[in-house]
Amino acid sequence: MNAFEYASPATLKEALGLLGNSWSDAAVLAGGTDLLSLMKDHIAEPKRVVNIKGIKELGGITKSGGGLRIGANATVDELMESAAVRAEYPSLVAAARGIDSPQVRNMGTVVGDLCQRPRCWYYRNGFGLLAMKGGKSLVESGQNEFHSIFSSGPAKFVSASSFGPALIALGAKVKIASASGSREVAVADFFKAPTGDGDREIDLKPNEIVTEIVVPAAKGAKNATYEVRNKEGLDWPLATASVVLTMKGANVATAKIVLGHVGPTPVVAADAASSLAGKAINEETATAAGKAAVAGAKPLSDNGYKVQLAAVAVKRALLAAAGKA
Amino acid sequence: MPNYSYPPMEQRRVMGKRITRLDGMEKAAGKAKYNSDVRPKGTIHAVGVFSPHAHARVKSVDTSAAQQAPGFAAVSVVAAPGAEVNWAGQEIAFVAAQTEEQARDCARLIKVEYEALPHLVREENLAKAGSRGKPAGEQVTGDPEAAFSAAGAVTHEAEYGIPVITHCCLEPHGQIVAWDGAANKIEYWPSTQAISAVGGDLAKQLELPATQVHSHQDHIGGGFGSKFQSDLWGAHAAKLSKMAGGKPVKLYLERREELTIAGVRPSVFGKVKLSASASGEMTGWDSTTWMTGGFAGGGLNADLLPYVFRNVANRRINHTAVSTNNGASRAWRAPNHPQVCYITCAAMEDLAAKLKMDPMEFFLKNLDKTPRADTYKAQILKAAEMIAWKQNWKPRGSSTGTVKRGLGLALGTWGGAGHASRCRTTINPDGSVLIEIGSQDLGTGTRTIITQVVAETLGLPMGGITLKLGDNNYPASGASGGSTTVGGVSASSRKASVDALDKLFAAVAPALGVPADQLEAVDSKIQVKGNAAKSMTWKAACAKLGVSAIIAENANDPRNPGGLTTGGVGGCQMADVSVDTETGIVKINKVVAVQDVGLVINPKTSDSQVYGGVIMGICAALMEERVMDEMTGRFLNADMEFYKLAGAGDIGEIEVHMDITPDHDKRGVIGIGEPATVPTIACIANAVANAIGVRVPVLPLTPKNVLNALHNTTRRLA
Numbered sequence A: 001m002n003a004f005e006y007a008s009p010a011t012l013k014e015a016l017g018l019l020g021n022s023w024s025d026a027a028v029l030a031g032g033t034d035l036l037s038l039m040k041d042h043i044a045e046p047k048r049v050v051n052i053k054g055i056k057e058l059g060g061i062t063k064s065g066g067g068l069r070i071g072a073n074a075t076v077d078e079l080m081e082s083a084a085v086r087a088e089y090p091s092l093v094a095a096a097r098g099i100d101s102p103q104v105r106n107m108g109t110v111v112g113d114l115c116q117r118p119r120c121w122y123y124r125n126g127f128g129l130l131a132m133k134g135g136k137s138l139v140e141s142g143q144n145e146f147h148s149i150f151s152s153g154p155a156k157f158v159s160a161s162s163f164g165p166a167l168i169a170l171g172a173k174v175k176i177a178s179a180s181g182s183r184e185v186a187v188a189d190f191f192k193a194p195t196g197d198g199d200r201e202i203d204l205k206p207n208e209i210v211t212e213i214v215v216p217a218a219k220g221a222k223n224a225t226y227e228v229r230n231k232e233g234l235d236w237p238l239a240t241a242s243v244v245l246t247m248k249g250a251n252v253a254t255a256k257i258v259l260g261h262v263g264p265t266p267v268v269a270a271d272a273a274s275s276l277a278g279k280a281i282n283e284e285t286a287t288a289a290g291k292a293a294v295a296g297a298k299p300l301s302d303n304g305y306k307v308q309l310a311a312v313a314v315k316r317a318l319l320a321a322a323g324k325a
Numbered sequence B: 001m002p003n004y005s006y007p008p009m010e011q012r013r014v015m016g017k018r019i020t021r022l023d024g025m026e027k028a029a030g031k032a033k034y035n036s037d038v039r040p041k042g043t044i045h046a047v048g049v050f051s052p053h054a055h056a057r058v059k060s061v062d063t064s065a066a067q068q069a070p071g072f073a074a075v076s077v078v079a080a081p082g083a084e085v086n087w088a089g090q091e092i093a094f095v096a097a098q099t100e101e102q103a104r105d106c107a108r109l110i111k112v113e114y115e116a117l118p119h120l121v122r123e124e125n126l127a128k129a130g131s132r133g134k135p136a137g138e139q140v141t142g143d144p145e146a147a148f149s150a151a152g153a154v155t156h157e158a159e160y161g162i163p164v165i166t167h168c169c170l171e172p173h174g175q176i177v178a179w180d181g182a183a184n185k186i187e188y189w190p191s192t193q194a195i196s197a198v199g200g201d202l203a204k205q206l207e208l209p210a211t212q213v214h215s216h217q218d219h220i221g222g223g224f225g226s227k228f229q230s231d232l233w234g235a236h237a238a239k240l241s242k243m244a245g246g247k248p249v250k251l252y253l254e255r256r257e258e259l260t261i262a263g264v265r266p267s268v269f270g271k272v273k274l275s276a277s278a279s280g281e282m283t284g285w286d287s288t289t290w291m292t293g294g295f296a297g298g299g300l301n302a303d304l305l306p307y308v309f310r311n312v313a314n315r316r317i318n319h320t321a322v323s324t325n326n327g328a329s330r331a332w333r334a335p336n337h338p339q340v341c342y343i344t345c346a347a348m349e350d351l352a353a354k355l356k357m358d359p360m361e362f363f364l365k366n367l368d369k370t371p372r373a374d375t376y377k378a379q380i381l382k383a384a385e386m387i388a389w390k391q392n393w394k395p396r397g398s399s400t401g402t403v404k405r406g407l408g409l410a411l412g413t414w415g416g417a418g419h420a421s422r423c424r425t426t427i428n429p430d431g432s433v434l435i436e437i438g439s440q441d442l443g444t445g446t447r448t449i450i451t452q453v454v455a456e457t458l459g460l461p462m463g464g465i466t467l468k469l470g471d472n473n474y475p476a477s478g479a480s481g482g483s484t485t486v487g488g489v490s491a492s493s494r495k496a497s498v499d500a501l502d503k504l505f506a507a508v509a510p511a512l513g514v515p516a517d518q519l520e521a522v523d524s525k526i527q528v529k530g531n532a533a534k535s536m537t538w539k540a541a542c543a544k545l546g547v548s549a550i551i552a553e554n555a556n557d558p559r560n561p562g563g564l565t566t567g568g569v570g571g572c573q574m575a576d577v578s579v580d581t582e583t584g585i586v587k588i589n590k591v592v593a594v595q596d597v598g599l600v601i602n603p604k605t606s607d608s609q610v611y612g613g614v615i616m617g618i619c620a621a622l623m624e625e626r627v628m629d630e631m632t633g634r635f636l637n638a639d640m641e642f643y644k645l646a647g648a649g650d651i652g653e654i655e656v657h658m659d660i661t662p663d664h665d666k667r668g669v670i671g672i673g674e675p676a677t678v679p680t681i682a683c684i685a686n687a688v689a690n691a692i693g694v695r696v697p698v699l700p701l702t703p704k705n706v707l708n709a710l711h712n713t714t715r716r717l718a
């Protein structure tokens, strides 16, 4: 990694003042579980690293009538251990558990999980975010077994965040601060598929800090996340599905289905979700919803198998949410 | 001629006991020092510059900016302008600086210009290899065509493959080395499987006499066959040290280079045709296999096919080694065997399914084509009992439900006779005993078993023995490869200690009033054989030596081991798996391993070797694969993130049965590390085929490959 200037501000205001207008000016450091790897591999080369862990106002997980607030410094482990989260958001707990390394959970933050960069092996080996060579996509013509099955543009990597889909399904928002003020973005809009190598996968500018995530109260909505991972221990999911169901009696009133690790952003399966309205969740309806969720999939040369995995993840998440797993 | 034979089984007090590894606690507590932890005073750090191209000509190497960088100490260029590099990761230069970070900065400042040349990095499609494939020439026995077309013959023809996998040593390859130019002496702390030889290997690279290199190593973090040489990085680290005025240089490979250039296991892909009579008598085998061992084209011994069942009457073997632009292969725990075992046992299981025969019956029926039918028969029956084969086995594909269960089996073999080894035993007048041996403990329990043998021989508790190994000043002992260590070091330490004891007997015989050959050493005493009343304590006996210690040195001579060690073992493993047919995820319920091995010095450490071997086999069966990219020529998953290894949750239950019998015991000591890993991959793959009803032809058994097999979307090899 390159030498860099290190700052450890005590307030958000101070921290914002230390950021720049380009990604190479400064990088925000939370747990560092991703940033340090990026810097070691010279994928990120910030001149200044701004550690936000000392900023008290960014810490903690709090529950109020309005829902759940997850501060930027709240770790994955804090989330997983929070009684409030356990009681209402099994979907988030499952996503947290999937990051199956106590070390990463102890250091990594939930916000950092949303902001982490893709794990695409071309990108991490220095071939650029979109991995183009001579006008050709290395991913398309090369080794793409872990890549996207839902790309319409040039981005063929998958969004690495398991919290993204769960938070989108729950209707969460992120709050973002800059020196000139603050804004709120729905997590669903926070993720975006980049079209240039210099772009980010999230709606964030170099001079901004995500301050917190706000998750609406579940109000009895059933929710679950199902991950397909090859290994029991630490391993990236091959596909995930997060679902939220509100029920009317034994039948679904409204449903949300969001897929993870299958596209450059989390993939919202709106049609599959709406097709569930008025139906009970059982093996048959859940299977049909899974199939519907992957109807638009466009697998690459070597990842057709992920289409089935995504469909199965949806089915199993729905059955889990309905208490039938 | 002294009698070096081991005491009979029932008389052993220390040998044959389940003794916990002597260095286990030290390691578990983090106290053990690996050479990558050693920091002699004044250590500086070196890193490498490696080719990003799979094939290129080096046009220029400019080190001037690096030489101006903070902390710079020395630079050594490997690839001069004009040199051709033949794989990504090939060494271009090494640079040393005061700190590791500075060395990395220096490395990035070394500017190398390349002229990229065409490359080939993937070998699974033999047609694409063209002239880079070197056929080994056909071998034919009998008449395979006639066997295939014989009336009533049932034939099976299919493709199989195992990709290249890497050694994944947790302690990467490397060393600390200090070359004192004035004295022309080198102190060397390598990570090595060959402490007695590796210093000489380094000296040879540096054109020095072997006497000038002093090598030390207490512990090693994995080698698996990849750490025998001093390597290019060893020589350059030494040169950097000399250039830096003799300061110790630490140069260890980074994870990416560790996986890329420090050795891999060759792949094997192939088409197999085999036949049997309707009653299951195997009649013919025809295989066309190919593989890559990297650029230099390290081979695979296809002559082992069909593995274990090699005496099939009609046999045709074709094999091609493909030179690819990849780092060289190195020996990997049981070189050749796991791959040919998979090709053979998978094809046999598939044929058995076609014959509608229980594969266990099919294997049993054909044991006459193996070199040890009786051993294998007993092992198969034992393993079957352990896994409840009769109760649990169902015909292929008849398991119902989403999660399907299946059983599979495979057989293996290996040599494992003891290597050349010298040992020195010193009995001091104060009663202390010192054993010096130029061997190494790879984490297998070498320290423990040598101490057991000596304690047994001298009638002392293990605590009465001080063992020193891991230094080339000690009597030379062989490299730890081929599962040859245990047989070699047990024989040499036994012989040296018997010799030393005989001298002690001679010294005390007059005092006990009997000839020396009437004495024995038991319970820390020297006594007249069978007469505990006429005895002397060990301490009192040693005191008779006056001022001069007894020093005895002896050796294991592999050509004439005198019954202390032999080679040649068989093993049978069976796996019980569950496959989620919706996700393609394979879970190991249980693997049972029955292993014949000769005299077992320590059943606990030998069981551990089998556990380790089975775990490595599980990793390779389920997850391991080097992913090469043809466009960029790069090894895409040269990390521990997408180069996947099984974790504790993935390995299921492993049950080991070591065949400890008086008959096997008479064969002497035989190595166990390698045979234990041979059948694992094949038995798991067979269990998966049995569960899901179709063969997953190319490993590993990942969701991708399993689902492709289930949906019949597996890509043909060629």
Ligand SMILES: Cc1cc2nc3c(=O)[nH]c(=O)nc-3n(C[C@H](O)[C@H](O)[C@H](O)COP(=O)(O)OP(=O)(O)OC[C@H]3O[C@@H](n4cnc5c(N)ncnc54)[C@H](O)[C@@H]3O)c2cc1C
Pocket (backbone or CB within 6 Å): A027, A028, A029, A030, A031, A032, A033, A034, A035, A036, A052, A072, A076, A098, A099, A100, A104, A107, A108, A109, A110, A111, A112, A113, A114, A115, A116, A117, A160, A161, A162, A163, A204, A208, A209, A210, A211, A234, A235, A236, A237, B641
């Ligand atoms: C081996 C491994 C396996 C993993 N497996 C999974 C998995 O299965 N599923 C999954 O979802 N994740 C997984 N992760 C990812 C892990 O969850 C993230 O690395 C972690 O959550 C990131 O948090 P952090 O605080 O360490 O982020 P950092 O590394 O500190 O930051 C990550 C990025 O986000 C930016 N950033 C961080 N916080 C802010 C902020 N408040 N405002 C603006 N920018 C910010 C940083 O600048 C940086 O670019 C895995 C990680 C590893 C190392």
Ligand code: SF4
Pocket (backbone or CB within 6 Å): A103
């Ligand atoms: S081996 Fe285990 S403890 Fe050591 S660094 Fe890796 S994850 Fe951490």
